[in-house]
Amino acid sequence: MYDVVIIGAGVTGSAIARELSRYQVKACVIERQEDVCCGTSKANSAIIHAGFDAAHGSLMAKMNVAGNLMMDQLAKDLDIPFRRNGSLVICLSEEDKPKLVELYERGIANGVKELRLLNKEEVLELEPNLSDNVVGALYAPTGGIVCPFEMTLALAENANMNGIEFFFDTNVHNIVKDGNEYVIETNKGEYRTKYVVNAAGLYSDELHNMVSEHKIKITPRRGDYCLLDKTVGNYVDKTIFTVPGKYGKGVLVSPTIHGNLIVGPTAVDIEDKEAVATTQEGIEDLITKAKHMVKNLPIRQVITSFAGLRAHEAGHEFIIGEPEDAKGFIDAAGIESPGLSSAPAIGVTVAEMLRDKLGLELKKDFIPTRKGILDPSKLSMEERNKLIKEKPEYGNIICRCETVSEGEILDAIRRPLGAKSLDGIKRRTRAGMGRCQAGFCMPRSMEILSRELKIPMTQVTKSGGTSTIVTRRTK
Amino acid sequence: MKSYDVVIIGGGPAGLAAAVAAKENGVDNILILERDKELGGILNQCIHNGFGLHTFKEELTGPEYAKRFITRVEELKIPYKLNTMVLEINKDKVVTAVNREDGLFTIQAKAIVLAMGCRERSRGALNIPGYRPAGIFSAGTAQRLVNMENYMPGKEVVILGSGDIGLIMARRMTLEGAKVKVVAEVLPYSGGLKRNIVQCLNDYGIPLKLSHTVVEIHGKERITGVTIAQVDENMKPIKGTEEYYSCDTLLLSVGLIPENELSRELGVELNPLTNGPVVNESLETSIEGVFACGNVLHVHDLVDYVSEEATNAGKNAARYVLEYHNKAASGNVVEIIPKNGIRYTVPSHINVERMDDILTIRFRVRDVYPDAYINVYFDDERVQHKKRRIMVPSEMEEVKIQKADLAARKELKTISIEVEKE
Ligand SMILES: Cc1cc2nc3c(=O)[nH]c(=O)nc-3n(C[C@H](O)[C@H](O)[C@H](O)COP(=O)(O)OP(=O)(O)OC[C@H]3O[C@@H](n4cnc5c(N)ncnc54)[C@H](O)[C@@H]3O)c2cc1C
Numbered sequence: 066m067y068d069v070v071i072i073g074a075g076v077t078g079s080a081i082a083r084e085l086s087r088y089q090v091k092a093c094v095i096e097r098q099e100d101v102c103c104g105t106s107k108a109n110s111a112i113i114h115a116g117f118d119a120a121h122g123s124l125m126a127k128m129n130v131a132g133n134l135m136m137d138q139l140a141k142d143l144d145i146p147f148r149r150n151g152s153l154v155i156c157l158s159e160e161d162k163p164k165l166v167e168l169y170e171r172g173i174a175n176g177v178k179e180l181r182l183l184n185k186e187e188v189l190e191l192e193p194n195l196s197d198n199v200v201g202a203l204y205a206p207t208g209g210i211v212c213p214f215e216m217t218l219a220l221a222e223n224a225n226m227n228g229i230e231f232f233f234d235t236n237v238h239n240i241v242k243d244g245n246e247y248v249i250e251t252n253k254g255e256y257r258t259k260y261v262v263n264a265a266g267l268y269s270d271e272l273h274n275m276v277s278e279h280k281i282k283i284t285p286r287r288g289d290y291c292l293l294d295k296t297v298g299n300y301v302d303k304t305i306f307t308v309p310g311k312y313g314k315g316v317l318v319s320p321t322i323h324g325n326l327i328v329g330p331t332a333v334d335i336e337d338k339e340a341v342a343t344t345q346e347g348i349e350d351l352i353t354k355a356k357h358m359v360k361n362l363p364i365r366q367v368i369t370s371f372a373g374l375r376a377h378e379a380g381h382e383f384i385i386g387e388p389e390d391a392k393g394f395i396d397a398a399g400i401e402s403p404g405l406s407s408a409p410a411i412g413v414t415v416a417e418m419l420r421d422k423l424g425l426e427l428k429k430d431f432i433p434t435r436k437g438i439l440d441p442s443k444l445s446m447e448e449r450n451k452l453i454k455e456k457p458e459y460g461n462i463i464c465r466c467e468t469v470s471e472g473e474i475l476d477a478i479r480r481p482l483g484a485k486s487l488d489g490i491k492r493r494t495r496a497g498m499g500r501c502q503a504g505f506c507m508p509r510s511m512e513i514l515s516r517e518l519k520i521p522m523t524q525v526t527k528s529g530g531t532s533t534i535v536t537r538r539t540k
Numbered sequence: 541m542k543s544y545d546v547v548i549i550g551g552g553p554a555g556l557a558a559a560v561a562a563k564e565n566g567v568d569n570i571l572i573l574e575r576d577k578e579l580g581g582i583l584n585q586c587i588h589n590g591f592g593l594h595t596f597k598e599e600l601t602g603p604e605y606a607k608r609f610i611t612r613v614e615e616l617k618i619p620y621k622l623n624t625m626v627l628e629i630n631k632d633k634v635v636t637a638v639n640r641e642d643g644l645f646t647i648q649a650k651a652i653v654l655a656m657g658c659r660e661r662s663r664g665a666l667n668i669p670g671y672r673p674a675g676i677f678s679a680g681t682a683q684r685l686v687n688m689e690n691y692m693p694g695k696e697v698v699i700l701g702s703g704d705i706g707l708i709m710a711r712r713m714t715l716e717g718a719k720v721k722v723v724a725e726v727l728p729y730s731g732g733l734k735r736n737i738v739q740c741l742n743d744y745g746i747p748l749k750l751s752h753t754v755v756e757i758h759g760k761e762r763i764t765g766v767t768i769a770q771v772d773e774n775m776k777p778i779k780g781t782e783e784y785y786s787c788d789t790l791l792l793s794v795g796l797i798p799e800n801e802l803s804r805e806l807g808v809e810l811n812p813l814t815n816g817p818v819v820n821e822s823l824e825t826s827i828e829g830v831f832a833c834g835n836v837l838h839v840h841d842l843v844d845y846v847s848e849e850a851t852n853a854g855k856n857a858a859r860y861v862l863e864y865h866n867k868a869a870s871g872n873v874v875e876i877i878p879k880n881g882i883r884y885t886v887p888s889h890i891n892v893e894r895m896d897d898i899l900t901i902r903f904r905v906r907d908v909y910p911d912a913y914i915n916v917y918f919d920d921e922r923v924q925h926k927k928r929r930i931m932v933p934s935e936m937e938e939v940k941i942q943k944a945d946l947a948a949r950k951e952l953k954t955i956s957i958e959v960e961k962e
C-alpha cells in the first residue's frame with residue numbers, strides 16, 4: 066500500500082518524485098516505457114524559457130518564471146548541463162513591432178527580470194548571422210538551454226536514491242476508487258495507494274477521465290525538428306525566436322547545450338498520440354521558416370530529424386491539482402510548453418500539496434545532490450590518467466563522434482535506474498548521438514549491454530519492447 | 541614526450557602502405573595508431589573476393605589483401621598501437637591519443653600521415669521522414685554485424701542506395717537466407733561498380749530501381765516497411781508513384797564521407813567537393829609535413845589505388861623527414877582545374893620541381909558519359925585527347941602527367957581537365 070503513486074516518468078513525474086522524496090513517504094513512479102524520459106520530455110526544444118510568453122496571471126506563467134529561477138541551484142545540485150545563453154525574439158517587419166512591445170510588457174508583468182528591447186544594430190551586433198531583415202528584438206538574458214534527458218534522469222535518479230521506487234514497462238489501464246484508496250490496474254498487477262499523481266503527459270486526459278466527470282481532452286500537437294552538426298553549433302549563440310507575424314508562428318534556431326544547432330519545431334495538431342514520425346512537409350516548412358531568420362542556414366549539416374508531441378489542452382493552461390469530484394487524485398496534466406522550464410516549480414507545488422494532505426514529515430537523511438556520469442574530457446591529463454590506471458575502461462573509446470569511453474557506458478548501465486537499451490545509453494552518455502548516428506558504436510555498445518545485462522545479443526534493444534536489433538546468428 | 545619521425549593515423553590499407561613506404565624510403569622511427577582491435581581497416585569486414593587485381597594480379601578477399609601489408613609491417617618491425625584513439629593533432633605536430641594501457645598520451649611527430657578512412661552517410665543526413673525504429677542500418681554497420689560479430693540484422697531487407705557496400709550486402713544477406721526485396725537508387729544510374737551490380741544483384745534476381753527513393757519509414761519499435769517512390773529530374777518524389785514494401789530491415793548505402801574531424805581541428809584546408817584535404821603533388825596538405833592518403837583524402841572504389849596513393853604519401857613523408865625533399869621548394873606551382881564534367885581532382889596543385897617523373901592525377905566525372913573524350917590542357921594548349929568507352933561517377937578515372945613536359949613550360953599556370961562529349 067503506497068501513500069503516493071505517480072504515473073509517468075517524464076520530467077513532470079520525475080520532478081514531483083524528487084521533491085516528494087524529501088519527505089518520509091512510501092511512494093513509487095509507474096512508467097509504461099522501459100526507461101525514464103521516453104515521452105515528450107525526450108523530444109522538445111530544450112529551452113528554459115524566461116517566462117514572457119504565457120498569459121499574465123496564468124498558472125503557466127507562474128510556474129515558468131518560478132521554474133526558471135530554480136534552475137541554477139537545481140543544475141548545481143543534480144549536475145545538469147544548463148546555460149543561460151539568453152533568448153532573442155526577433156521581429157522581421159516594422160508592422161509586427163507592436164507585438165514585441167506587447168511581449169515585453171507581458172514579460173515584465175509576469176515578473177521576468179532583465180528584459181530589454183533592442184534595435185536592429187544592437188541585435189545584429191549580438192547575432193551577426195541573423196537575417197538583415199531584422200528590425201528589432203526582445204532580449205531575455207535569463208532564457209537558457211538545458212539537456213532535457215539529463216534533467217529528467219537527474220531528477221529521477223535523485224528521487225530513487227532517496228527511496229522512491231520506479232517500475233518500468235508498466236502500463237496503467239484503469240484506476241478505480243475503493244473506499245479511501247485507489248486501485249491502479251496495470252499489465253504487471255495492481256497497485257493500491259492513498260494518492261495518485263497523474264503526470265502521464267499525452268495520456269493525462271485518459272487517466273483523469275477514469276476518475277472524474279469533468280472531462281478533459283489532450284490533443285497531440287506535433288513539432289518536427291532538424292538537428293545540425295556541431296561544426297555549426299555556434300551559428301547563433303542565443304536562442305532565436307520570431308514574433309508571430311508575416312511568416313506565421315515561426316520556429317526557433319538555437320544552440321543546444323551540447324553544442325549542436327537545433328531548428329524547429331513546427332506545430333500540427335494530430336490524432337495519434339504515438340505518431341512521432343517526422344514528415345517531409347514539416348521539415349520543409351521549418352527549413353523555410355528558419356531561412357527567414359538567419360542568413361545562409363547551413364542546412365546541409367543536418368545530422369538527424371525528430372518530432373515531439375505537445376500535450377495540448379483546449380484551455381492552453383496547466384491543470385494542476387485535485388478535481389472536485391476525485392479527492393486523492395492529483396493532476397499534473399496538459400503540461401505542454403513551457404513544461405520543461407516549469408517542471409522544477411510543478412514538482413515543488415505538487416509535493417507540497419501531498420505534504421499538506423498526508424501530513425508528511427521531512428526526511429533527515431535526504432540526499433540533495435547527485436553526480437552525473439563522469440566526463441573524462443573535463444579532467445586534467447593527470448587526473449584522467451589516474452582514472453584510466455584504476456579503470457582502464459575509461460581509456461577505451463566506444464563512440465568516436467562524441468568520444469564516449471566504455472567507462473562512461475558502464476556507469477550509465479550500472480547507476481540507479483540504469484540504461485537497458487541503446488537509446489538509454491545514448492540519452493545518458495551521448496554515445497550514438499553524433500554525426501555518424503551510431504554507425505560505428507552500435508555493435509560495440511550492443512556487446513557491452515549484452516555482457517552487463519547478461520542477455521543474448523538477440524535480446525538487446527534500441528528502446529525496449531520489440532525494438533531488437535539483430536535476429537539470429539549467421540549460418 | 542616520445543617523438544617519432546612519421547606518425548600514421550589509421551591502420552587501414554592506406555596507413556599500412558604509407559608506413560611500409562616510409563620505412564623503405566629510409567625512415568626508421570615510425571608509429572601507426574589504430575583505434576580498432578586489429579590492423580587492416582575496413583578490409584577486415586570485406587570478406588568477399590575482388591581485392592588486389594591490380595596490385596597482386598590475383599583476386600583476394602579483403603582480409604587476405606590486408607594481410608599482405610600487415611605481414612610487411614611485421615617484417616619491417618614497424619611499431620603500432622591498437623585500440624588507440626587519436627583525439628587531437630595540433631599545428632606543432634603533437635598527437636594526442638588514448639588507450640587502456642597508456643592512458644591519455646601525447647607524442648611528437650616530424651611528419652604525419654592522415655589515413656583515417658571514411659564513414660558512412662547516416663539516415664539523419666538524408667532527412668528521410670517517418671519514425672525512428674530499430675532495424676535501420678548503414679550498410680557497413682550491417683556488414684560488420686554479419687561478417688565480424690556474426691549476427692543477422694533481419695529477414696526481409698530493402699536497400700536504399702546502390703553504393704558498393706549496399707550491393708555487396710544484398711548478396712551477403714541473400715546467401716545468409718534473408719530476402720532482399722529491392723535496391724532503390726535516387727540517381728538515374730548506380731553508385732556502385734558495374735561488376736557488383738551484375739554479381740550481387742542480377743545473379744540473385746534482386747531488382748534495382750533507379751530514380752527511386754524511400755519517402756517514408758513505417759514501424760514504431762522495429763521497422764515494418766518503407767514507402768518507395770519515383771523521383772523527377774530534381775530528385776523530388778513524384779506523387780502517385782508510391783509503393784509499399786514490407787521489411788524488417790533497411791540498409792543505407794548512400795555515400796561515404798572522409799573522416800576529417802581531426803584534420804579540420806588541425807586547421808587543414810578541406811576541399812568541399814571531396815570532403816578531404818586539399819593536397820599538392822606530394823599528397824601534402826595545406827600544413828607542411830602533414831600528408832593524406834586513402835579514403836580520408838577522397839573516397840576510393842578500389843583498394844589497389846589506395847595502396848598506390850598511400851605508398852606515395854609514405855615516400856613523401858620520408859623525404860620530408862630526411863630533408864632531401866626541399867621543403868620550401870621554389871619551383872613553379874601549377875593549379876589543376878576540374879572543368880566541364882569533372883567533379884574534382886587529386887591533387888589540386890603541383891610544384892613542378894618536387895614532382896616525380898610521372899604524376900597520376902585522379903578524378904571523378906559528374907555524370908555518365910558513354911564514348912566521350914578526356915581532354916587535358918596546359919593553359920590553353922590541349923595536350924591530351926583520349927577516348928574512353930564509358931565513364932561513370934562511381935569509377936575513379938586518372939590521367940598521367942610527365943615532369944619533363946611541365947619543366948619545359950616555365951610559365952605554365954594551370955592544367956585543366958574536361959570531358960568532351962562526342
Ligand atoms: C515540440 C515541443 C517543443 C517543446 N519545447 C519546450 C521548451 O523549449 N521548453 C519547455 O520548457 N518545454 C518545452 N516543451 C514542453 C515539454 O517538453 C513538456 O511540457 C514536458 O516534457 C512534459 O513532460 P511530462 O513529464 O509531463 O510528459 P512526458 O515526458 O510525456 O511524460 C509522460 C510519461 O507518462 C507515461 N505514461 C503515459 N501514459 C501512461 C500509462 N497509462 N501508464 C504508465 N505510464 C504512462 C509516458 O510513457 C511518459 O513517459 C516542448 C514540447 C514539444 C512537444
Ligand SMILES: Cc1cc2nc3c(=O)[nH]c(=O)nc-3n(C[C@H](O)[C@H](O)[C@H](O)COP(=O)(O)OP(=O)(O)OC[C@H]3O[C@@H](n4cnc5c(N)ncnc54)[C@H](O)[C@@H]3O)c2cc1C
Nearest residue numbers: 550552553554574575581582626656657705834835842843
Ligand atoms: C564495404 C566496402 C567494400 C569494398 N569493396 C572493395 C572491393 O571489392 N575491391 C576493392 O578493391 N576495394 C573495395 N573497397 C575499397 C577499399 O576497401 C577502401 O577504399 C580502403 O579500405 C580504404 O582504405 P583506408 O585505409 O583509406 O581506409 P580504412 O580501411 O577505412 O582505414 C582507416 C583506418 O583508420 C582508423 N582510424 C580512423 N580514425 C582514427 C583515429 N582517430 N584514431 C585511430 N585510428 C583511426 C580506422 O579504424 C581504420 O582502421 C571497399 C570498401 C568498403 C568500405
